[in-house]
Amino acid sequence: MMPPGTSxxxxxxxxxxxxxxxxxxxxxxxxxLFFATIAYYRGLDPVAFAVGRESLSLVLGVVNTFFxxxxxxxxxxxxxxxxxxxxxxxxxxxxxxxxxxxxFLFNKAIEWSELARRELTPNSSEFYMVxxxxxxxxxxxxxxxxxxxxxxxxxxxxxxxxxxxxxxxSVAGVGLFWHMIDLLWIMLFSLFYLxx
Amino acid sequence: xxxxxxxxxxxxxxxxxxTAAATYFSVGRQLNGSVAIVVVFLIALAKMRVILFExxxxxxxxxxxxxxxxxxxxxxxxxxxxxxxxxxxxx
Numbered sequence: 001m002m003p004p005g006t007s008x009x010x011x012x013x014x015x016x017x018x019x020x021x022x023x024x025x026x027x028x029x030x031x032x033l034f035f036a037t038i039a040y041y042r043g044l045d046p047v048a049f050a051v052g053r054e055s056l057s058l059v060l061g062v063v064n065t066f067f068x069x070x071x072x073x074x075x076x077x078x079x080x081x082x083x084x085x086x087x088x089x090x091x092x093x094x095x096x097x098x099x100x101x102x103x104f105l106f107n108k109a110i111e112w113s114e115l116a117r118r119e120l121t122p123n124s125s126e127f128y129m130v131x132x133x134x135x136x137x138x139x140x141x142x143x144x145x146x147x148x149x150x151x152x153x154x155x156x157x158x159x160x161x162x163x164x165x166x167x168x169x170s171v172a173g174v175g176l177f178w179h180m181i182d183l184l185w186i187m188l189f190s191l192f193y194l195x196x
Numbered sequence: 197x198x199x200x201x202x203x204x205x206x207x208x209x210x211x212x213x214x215t216a217a218a219t220y221f222s223v224g225r226q227l228n229g230s231v232a233i234v235v236v237f238l239i240a241l242a243k244m245r246v247i248l249f250e251x252x253x254x255x256x257x258x259x260x261x262x263x264x265x266x267x268x269x270x271x272x273x274x275x276x277x278x279x280x281x282x283x284x285x286x287x
Contacts, residue, residue, distance in 0.1 A: 014261060015253045021261075032272060039279035058223065065215050072251050073208040080204075179251045183244045187272075190240040194222035195233045195280065 016173040024180050027141075031184050034134050038191050041126040052127030053193065055120060060111050061193035064104050068182040071100030075149070079175040082156075090171070091156035094149050097178060101146035108139055131192055138188055141181045148174045207250045214243050233280050241273050 014021055042049045078093030115121075115128070122132045152171055201209075218239040221232055248265050249255045255262075 012256055012258045014257045028268065032268070032275075035272065036275055036279065039276055043279055043282060058219070062215065062219055066212060069208060069211045069215070072247065073204060076204045076251050176252055179247055182251075183247045186240050186243050186247070190218065190236050191276075194218055194236045194240075 016169045016176055020173045020176060024176060027180060028184075031187070034137070035187055035191060038130045038134065041130050045126050048125040049127045052120075052125060052131065055115065055118070056131075056193055057111055057114070058193055060107050061189055064107050065185065065189050067100045067104045067107070068185050071097045071104075072179050072182045074100065075175050075178045079172050082171045087156050087159070091153050094156070094171075095153045098146045098149035098153065101142050101149070101178075101181075104142055105139060105146070108135065134188060135192070138181070138184055141184070145174070145178045145181050148177065204250070207246060211243055211246060214239050214246075230281055234277055237273055237276055237280075241269050245269055 074093045074097040078090050078097060081087075081093060082090035112132075120128055122129045152174060218236050221227055221235045221239075227235060245265070248269075249262075254265055
């Protein structure tokens with residue numbers, strides 16, 4: 001069964017609880033300050049940022065962007081399947097979404113350990129300070145998002161097939177959180193890997 | 197066999213291609229530094245808008261929410277471009 005991806009609700013509405021959007025908005029505002037902080041430190045020492053950018057692995061950055069974009073695609077499908085009470089496919093796609101999160105974290109660990117091996121630490125320059133701090137905060141979001149997706153997967157597995165309640169918006173809410181993680185990474189990737 | 201790509205798959209493809217384009221313009225050095233920065237940020241903000249409006253379904257949201265999202269994206273673009281292209285910060 002294909003998810004009803006092209007259905008257009010007559011009434012304009014937000015997916016999930018309105019309260020969740022306030023939380024997401026708060027997170028987006030916080031990251032806006034983080035982005036401005038990165039730009040500020042770059043302005044103080046553009047050379048350190050150019051050198052820092054060269055030391056990062058662009059390949060790992062691009063691959064990680066690909067993982068999160070693909071993870072969002074899995075999660076969109078998972079949430080749609082959940083909405084039409086197809087628990088088996090919902091569980092499968094949400095699990096795949098969590099796997100992309102874990103792959104992202106694995107790549108990040110490789111990149112961090114490689115930098116640490118070259119003794120490039122948060123103390124090395126302003127670039128590494130903001131790079132480590134803000135990618136760590138983002139990485140923490142990926143950890144939380146992956147745990148949430150795995151939790152839903154576990155619940156769907158335990159509760160069997162076709163007992164879904166489309167009125168339950170918690171799955172849609174986790175989906176929104178996951179997309180926000182993807183959205184924030186796009187800007188961090190641009191700031192650290194493409195334009196520093 | 198009918199060949200059809202679902203909407204979210206098309207969106208995913210656009211996002212992946214946009215990532216490739218941003219990386220190309222950033223690394224390729226065929227644009228001068230300032231133009232490359234503007235292009236990279238434009239592509240990033242466009243990708244973020246696609247995620248907000250497609251994956252996060254803001255396209256179905258009330259006008260107020262859509263305006264709020266667009267205002268945020270435009271502000272972010274202006275803030276970052278000004279901060280990146282200003283020659284030095286005056287403290």
